[in-house]
Amino acid sequence: xxxxxxxxxxxxxxxxxxxxxxxxxxxxxxxxxxxxxxxxxxxxxxxxxxxxxxxxxxxxxxxxxxxxxxxxxxxxxxxxxxxxxxxxxxxxxxxxxxxxxxxxxxxxxxxxxxxxxxxxxxxxxxxxxxxxxxxxxxxxxxxxxxxxxxxxxxxxxxxxxxxxxxxxxxxxxxxxxxxxxxxxxxxxxxxxxxxxxxxxxxxxxxxxxxxxxxxxxxxxxxxxxxxxxxxxxxxxxxxxxxxxxxxxxxxxxxxxxxxxxxxxxxxxxxxxxxxxxxxxxxxxxxxxxxxxxxxxxxxxxxxxxxxxxxxxxxxxxxxxxxxxxxxxxxxxxxxxxxxxxxxxxxxxxxxxxxxxxxxxxxxxxxxxxxxxxxxxxxxxxxxxxxxxxxxxxxxxxxxxxxxxxxxxxxxxxxxxxxxxxxxxxxxxx
Numbered sequence: 001x002x003x004x005x006x007x008x009x010x011x012x013x014x015x016x017x018x019x020x021x022x023x024x025x026x027x028x029x030x031x032x033x034x035x036x037x038x039x040x041x042x043x044x045x046x047x048x049x050x051x052x053x054x055x056x057x058x059x060x061x062x063x064x065x066x067x068x069x070x071x072x073x074x075x076x077x078x079x080x081x082x083x084x085x086x087x088x089x090x091x092x093x094x095x096x097x098x099x100x101x102x103x104x105x106x107x108x109x110x111x112x113x114x115x116x117x118x119x120x121x122x123x124x125x126x127x128x129x130x131x132x133x134x135x136x137x138x139x140x141x142x143x144x145x146x147x148x149x150x151x152x153x154x155x156x157x158x159x160x161x162x163x164x165x166x167x168x169x170x171x172x173x174x175x176x177x178x179x180x181x182x183x184x185x186x187x188x189x190x191x192x193x194x195x196x197x198x199x200x201x202x203x204x205x206x207x208x209x210x211x212x213x214x215x216x217x218x219x220x221x222x223x224x225x226x227x228x229x230x231x232x233x234x235x236x237x238x239x240x241x242x243x244x245x246x247x248x249x250x251x252x253x254x255x256x257x258x259x260x261x262x263x264x265x266x267x268x269x270x271x272x273x274x275x276x277x278x279x280x281x282x283x284x285x286x287x288x289x290x291x292x293x294x295x296x297x298x299x300x301x302x303x304x305x306x307x308x309x310x311x312x313x314x315x316x317x318x319x320x321x322x323x324x325x326x327x328x329x330x331x332x333x334x335x336x337x338x339x340x341x342x343x344x345x346x347x348x349x350x351x352x353x354x355x356x357x358x359x360x361x362x363x364x365x366x367x368x369x370x371x372x373x374x375x376x377x378x379x380x381x382x383x384x385x386x387x388x389x390x391x392x393x394x395x396x397x398x399x400x401x402x403x404x405x406x407x408x409x410x411x412x413x414x415x416x417x418x419x420x421x422x423x424x425x426x427x428x429x
Contacts, residue, residue, distance in 0.1 A: 029124060032079065033135070036109055040118050040137060043076050044111060048118060048137040051144060058175060059273065061134065063151045064110060064119050066158055068103055076109040076118070083107040083123055106132065115147040116140075152273065159249035159274075166253040166270075168263045175270070184240040188351075190344050190375050191234065195335060199225070199238070202333075206309050207248050207276060221276075224299070224310035224330060226284070228317040229337035232376030235313045238337070239280050248309075249277040255286045261294040268298050268305075275307030284312040285319035296323055299330045339374055342367050348375065352382045357389040362397055369401050377404060 013023070015030035033050070041047055053060070067073040078085045084104050091100050111118045118137040123130065138144035159177070167174045189196060205213050206223050214221045227235045243250040251274075253267055271279050287295055299305060312331060314320060324330050340348060346367040349355075355363060370378060381404055385395050 025126065028126070032122065036079065036120055036122075036135075037137075039077055039109060040111065044113075044116075044118075046116055046139050048116075048139055051136045051138060053134065053136060055269075055273075057148075057151075057273070058270070059155045060136070060148070060151050061105065061119070061121075062175075062177075063154045063158070065102075065105055067112075067154070068105070068110060073110045073112055073119075075103065076111050078104075079107050079109065079120075079122065112147060115150065116143045117147045156249055156274065160247070161244065163243050164249065164251040166251060166267050168256065168258050168260070173263050173266045173270070180240065180244055183244045184237055186241050186245055189234060189238050189241050190340055190348055191238070191337070192341070192344070199335060200242075203242060203246060203278075203309060207246055211276065211307070221307055222305040222310070223308075224305070224312070224332050226312045226314070226317075226320075226324075226331045226334040227337055228314045228320075228334060230339060230374055231315045232374035233337045233339060234375050235337050237375075239311065239313075242278065242311075246278065249274050250280065251277065252280045252282065254282040255284055257286065257288055259286075259288055259291055261291050264291055264295050264298055271308055272306070276309070277307070278309045278311060280311045280313065282313050283315075284324070285314040285316045287321070292321055292323075296321075296330070299324075339372060340378070342371075345370055345373070345378060348378055349382070352379075354382055354385065357385070358395060358397070366397060366401070372408075373404070377408060380404060 013026070015027065015034050018027065020027040037048070037050075064073055068075070084107060087102050087104050089100055089102060091097055105119075106121045107123060109118060109120050116139040120135040120137070122133050122135060124133055136144065138147070161183075162177045162179045165176050165178055167176070186196070186200060191199075202223065202225065211221045213219075227238065229235065239250075239252070251267075251271055267279075271277055299310075310331070312324075317334075346363065349363050349366060354366075358366075366381070370381065373381070381400060384400050384404070385397070388395050388400070
C-alpha cells in the first residue's frame with residue numbers, strides 16, 4: 001500500500017459514526033460516496049479527496065466522454081445495479097452515421113491512471129426528488145490542476161474540424177459539437193477579392209504565432225467584425241471556411257428571443273477558457289432588449305474578450321443597436337456581404353460546371369439576367385436547370401429565371417396567390 005501523501009483531514013460528522021436514524025438524508029447520500037471512495041482506494045491504491053467544480057467546466061466531462069470511447073479513462077465500476085450502464089445515441093455526422101451504443105457516464109466511476117483523478121456522475125435519490133451530482137476525485141491539488149490543463153488541450157484538439165454550437169434551453173446553455181463533414185475552402189467563398197483578403201488577413205494575423213503581432217504593436221488581443229447583408233450570400237459559408245482553415249477552436253451561438261443575461265455570461269465564461277478562439281454570434285440583431293446592456297458591458301470588459309475573435313452576423317443591420325458600433329472595442333469593422341456582381345455570378349456558374357449542359361453565351365446571359373440574385377438563388381437556378389436537363393435534355397433558361405424572380409418577389413412581399421386572391425401571410429380569426 002503506497003503512503004498517503006494527503007494531510008489527515010478532520011471531520012466533525014463521519015458517516016461511520018452515525019446511523020440512518022440520526023441523519024437519514026446525509027446517511028443515504030454519504031453511504032454511497034463512502035463505498036465509491038473505498039472502491040477507488042482499493043483498485044488504485046490511492047487515497048483521494050473530493051472536489052467541487054464551481055466553474056461548471058463542461059469541458060472536463062466532454063473530454064471524459066471522448067476519452068472513455070478512446071480508452072484513455074478506465075471504468076472502475078458502475079454504481080447502482082438498476083441504473084443505466086450504456087446509452088443509445090444517433091450520430092448523424094462524420095464517416096460513421098447511424099445508431100451507436102456508448103458507455104454511460106452517469107452511474108459510473110472513471111479513473112485516469114496518468115493523472116490520479118477520478119470522475120463520478122452520481123444519481124441522488126431523495127424522498128422528494130431525484131437529481132444528479134458530479135464529483136471529481138484527485139490525489140492532491142497538483143494532480144487535479146495537471147488534469148485540467150490536459151483537459152483543455154484535449155478539448156481544443158477535439159474541436160479541430162468541428163464547431164461548438166451553443167443553444168439556450170430551459171436548463172441553461174447546452175453545448176454540442178458538429179463535425180465539419182464537407183470542407184469549405186477559402187476559394188469556395190464567393191466574395192470580392194479585396195474584401196475576402198481583408199477578412200482572412202485579419203483572422204490569420206490574430207492567430208499567427210499566438211498573437212505576437214498584437215503584443216509587438218501593443219494592440220489589445222481581441223478583435224470583432226460584423227458581417228451584414230441579405231440572406232443567402234454566403235455569411236455561413238464564410239464562417240465554415242474560417243472554421244476549416246484556422247487551428248483555433250470555433251464556437252457558434254445563435255441569438256434568439258430566449259437569450260438572457262445569464263446565458264450571455266455563461267457563453268463568454270466558456271469561450272474565455274478556450275481562448276484564443278473564434279466566437280460566431282448569429283443574428284445579433286435579435287438580442288432581446290432585456291439582455292442588451294449585459295451584452296454591451298460584457299463586450300466592454302477588460303478580459304471578457306481577451307483572445308477572442310468575435311464575428312457577428314445579421315441580415316438586418318438596420319435593427320442593430322447603434323451602441324454596438326458606436327464605441328471602440330465592441331465591433332472594430334463592419335463588412336457588407338453583397339449580392340454577387342456579374343464577374344462573381346459567372347465565376348459561380350463555372351464553379352458548378354454549368355457549362356456541361358449550356359454554352360458560354362448562355363452562361364454569360366444568365367450572369368447578366370440575375371443581377372438581383374443572391375448566391376443561394378443562383379444555386380437554386382443551377383439545381384432547377386440540372387433537373388430540367390436530366391429529365392428533358394433541354395433547358396428553358398428564360399422561364400427558369402422568370403419563375404425564380406416571381407418566387408423571390410412573392411417572398412419579399414409575403415404575397416401568395418390562393419384561389420385567385422392575393423393576401424398577406426399572417427394570422428387572423
